Amino acid sequence: MKQVLAFLTQKHLYLGMTRYLLGITMIPYALTKILRTQFVLTGFALTELQSLESMSGTTLAWAFLGHSVWFQVLLGFLELIPAILLLFRRTTLLGAMLMLPVTLNVFLINYALDLWPGTKVIASALLILNILALVFEWAKIKSLLIVIIGRGIQFKLTKVETAINIVAIALVGYVASEPLIKYRNQRNALTGDWPSQQPVEWLLEKEESADSTLASRDLKVYFGAYGKYDESGASSYTHAAYTIDTIKHTITLKYDGGNVVNCKYEMFSDGKLKIDRLADSSKNIAVSQYFTRRIINSNRDE
Structure with a gap:
């Protein structure tokens, strides 16, 4: 009984279930993009008589995502490669990290463009699985972050660097925002x-x-x-x-x-x-x- 409980409480068991479920689920979605069978509009969905205003958000989203052949195929490989990496223990962390932008993007597109209820559920589930895989690998991620941000390394003139960056960000933000704000204000009763x-x-x-x-x-x-x-x-x-x-x-x-x-x-x-x-x-x-x-x-x- 103790061996069973010990087995059921192992982190690697649930990490394995999570990564396999996410990887195997993403492979068909990747292949449908590579084979160009997902973002397809047929018949009356796109006619010259329809204006953008009359089209639904789902139609516009599908037309946009399927407009470029190479971009659709690229999306497929961006899903396929992380999915395959998730199936191997040695590359699980790499696969989960590469998959996160993909699942997050799918999640945001579904809710921002108000796509179908079923796809929203699937997108949410895939994102949750992806986050769980990263949580299980948190110890490795924490060590990696320490290396990336250079924690413990002493830098010279940090206060000067901070001051310069604040001024640079404020200046660039003002220069970029001023004409855009002026552009937004270009309206009257006729526009x-x-x-x-x-x-x-x-x-x-x-x-x-x-x-x-x-x-x-x-x-x-x-x-x-x-x-x-x-x-x-x-x-x-x-x-x-x-x-x-x-x-x-x-x-x-x-x-x-x-x-x-x-x-x-x-x-x-x-x-x-x-x-x-x-x-x-x-x-x-x-x-x-x-x-x-x-x-x-x-x-x-x-």
Whole structure:
């Protein structure tokens, strides 16, 4: 009985169970990537008629991960090599350490992109197994960490090094963050909340000129950050730069060909936009365009 209890309390027993379960489970996942049979979308899942907004997170994730053939195969080998290493006692620690970024990445992708409930459970279980394997090998890891961080070694000018690093980090952080913060603040009533992935597109309802309603056409306009303006129709796309004066309610459009168009705009509380512009400056023909605001990703789950 004592021998049985002694056997059941051995760390190597549970380490062996953990590493074999993790390694054997990961091998099929690795092979399905190497053979390019995992990240596959068929039929109607990806059509040109679908916009990014209408696609589910799972579809986008699968399309992204399967877009590059060599990257998908590489992911497979990054799973296969640690899985094989886990099956041998001599390379267990190396396999567990190489596997941790893989299982952690799979876990984060599943929950961040809100993939299927079943894959979330599997990803969580694999990560737990990986962490358990490292816990069982903690004594080796601790010794390795002591060597890596140079514990017990005396370094000269450590206070000077710390001060220099603090200044360097603060300086680089400020230089890198300042333009990014300025970029995020580039928004107005026409752009929408694009930093939160909810920009605005303006859909043309009608056009009027000289008290006459022009023939309807498909037109969407977008006002973006840093004065980027885009028009898209059924078979056309136009890019321009814009400046807006919120006090005078004017918009100046500078098209790629050098043409400059000055417009007056008016916004209404019900999400409507009116833009008055000259359709033909030589004939002084004015056109009034009426748009409806649509918030892209308005139903997006945060």
